[in-house]
Amino acid sequence: MRNSIWVFVAVILFSSCTSEVKDYSAIKGKVNVEDITSILIQGKGYTKEIAVNEDGTFSDTLKAPEGMYGLIAGVDRATLYLKNGYDLNLELVAGEAENTVLFTGEGAETNNYLKEKAAFFMSDYANPKSYFKLEKAAYELRLSEAKAKFNESAVDISKVDSSVIEIVGQSDKQLFAYVESNYEQNHASLAMLGAGKPSPVFSNYENFAGGTTSLSDLKGKFVYIDIWATWCGPCKREIPSLKLLEEEYHGKNIEFVSISVDNIDGKRGSHESWLKMVKDEELGGTQLFADNDFNSEFIRAYNINSIPRFILIDPKGNIVDADVLRPSNPKLKDYFTELGI
Template sequence: MKNIIWVLVIIVMASCTSQEKEFSALKGNVNEGVSSIIIQGKGYSKTISVNEDGTFSDTLKAPEGMYGLIAGNSRSSLFLKNGYDLSLEFVEADNSVLFSGTGAETNNYLKEKAAFFMSDYGDPKSYFKLEKSDYDLRLVAAKAEFNKSTIDVSKVDSTVAAMVAQSDKQLFAYVESNYEQNHASLVKLAKGKPSPVFTDYENFAGGTTSLNDLKGKYVYIDVWATWCGPCKREIPSLKLLEKEYHGKNITFVSISVDNVDGRRGSHDSWLKMVEEQQLGGVQLFADKDFSSDFIQAYDINSIPRFLLIDPKGNIVDSNTLRPSDPNIKSFFTELGI
């Protein structure tokens, strides 16, 4: 759920308008090694060439709305509107962008609020894990932090200000309405608690496997299905991870929750994909898809979901990093894997 609200609002935010100037302008200087800047949005894309000295300048006939700005390793949100004349300063330390010129207040405000939503304050889990007294204090602190701004909000485009306010409202509404249920779940599945177990799941390699069979090593579990696009996008990263950690103190387990009655995915589709994709690790098929006791015990209602269990069968993280997360190797290193 982390940052989902912010991302969804950006995706849907795009509209057209007419101004006296029927274009917006960008100029600036980028970090060494960047040869082009890409502006992408709903139905629009433009690549701006960077000069040998690192400078760039161009005009864009782009509909008013939100865009992604890509310059080397820098990824930023950009709001464009006819008449905007923006100068961009790329900050190498954190791959961010500072804006000046016409439209700067709106874009710096977006940058400021994006940093809030991308921080722990934007992660509902950071609230749910707290006991009630600490949760109440954090909620007050988060709302106060959100309302802080170095930008004169009266100069921010009203559409953007309304978009940000709606994101704020949705985040805190979600946190407040879901605290009790999610807190109870996180307490039940807290680090160090004995993990729920699965018993005699069908193993693609033959026979059956139970979680207790895997004690003695860390167990990294991928709960997935053949019909799940985000699940399949993690497969290449998972394969690389399995290869790099082969022979180390960790076992990689994939549990399919394809429907046992064939309504969405099936046992046959699982067999076919494991074979055709040459999926590694321990490939298991859950006994009752999402209704399986193990899946229910972990409160899994969306996939992919990754779990990490220690060699003694205790929970390390009930919603751990994905294989594609750049921090996962350092996380494993901290655990001594």
């Protein structure tokens, strides 16, 4: 009888040991995208590069603190949530716009939920200006639709890590709180800058090519304006796309104008840094320097307090869109086609 009891106790102890949470997370999978030889996991002070085999497969364990990480494969990125005990299967597939990560295995629900919500925050539903430009009835309808859309999920929420639900929920609250508390003021401001309204003007801005240029000098063409600065990372990331756009539309009825708001006092960027970057990067189009950085009359008239900002003006000098799509957005060229450019 005593021996039977010890056998029973041993079985319980063994079971307890084997059910302990591992002190690492594991990932494995396959990359179905050409020319990817490794993937990088990065975040929270942790970095791990994982080699991708010739057949596209990969596998590794990660002793990473619990939390969100960036998964980098070539030029594409995805968000990854890691936690000890997770055993994730990842498949990277080429989508129309960017690579997509498909998750299965332990921890998949949390990561699929993150991917689902990231898609929402990358959509126009997360752009406050898409609400501010609407009249009251349309604004209220869109806000209701957005909240319903956010709350939709194809994932079993009961299997999603509670900390992730909390983080996503905070982002949701912040977005809609901002939209609701700022609608009235911003709607009134945007109404003054609505399509068809005469554009505010700039006069005698220094032109890198020599002399000065005013908006009135450009009448007769569509004018695509880029408000940027040498110290602005997101601005600089748009430069390659802007160069390609300028090249493709060369000779057409559109002028590409870049206006630098580098500080005139040199505290954040400077006139010299603007001259150097335009020269070194061989920036095309019409390169202008605002007369008083963010305090320039033209910049203030468009209520610009963050950059990059892109504006489209028609051949008559009227506003087409006071906050038009960026050069990197593939939909911009479709928009130009609709306008007959």
